[in-house]
Amino acid sequence: MRMMIAVLLATASFLSPLSVLAGSDDVEATIKAVNVDGLSLMLDDGKTYSLPEEFNFDGLESGVKVIVFYTEVDGKRVVDDLEIVQ
Known part of the structure; x- marks a missing residue:
């Protein structure tokens, strides 16, 4: 019985970080x-991405190529991070 519990706990601890990453994605555009x-x-x-209130808009303008890291929350794409492509 102890062995089964140990295997279940090990499996759960191994898979828990994967569930966090499952909702995040990135796009280069x-x-x-x-x-x-x-x-x-x-x-x-063609998609709109929501930004947090404390987001820094410096250097962002039409025509700038970026990589956007986002998570979908209630059908909205919420930006977690953004990188300007040089």
Whole structure:
């Protein structure tokens, strides 16, 4: 019985980090529009990405190529991180 519990706990601890990553994704695209007041970006993939209130918009403008790391929350793409592609 102890062995079965140990195997179950080991399996659960191994798989738990994977469930966190399952909802996150990334996309490389060009910025189509920046909405500072609405805290959002529209990329040339046609999708809109929501940004947190403390987000720094420096260097972001239409035509800039970026990699956006996001998580889908209630059907909205919420940006976790963003990198400008040089």
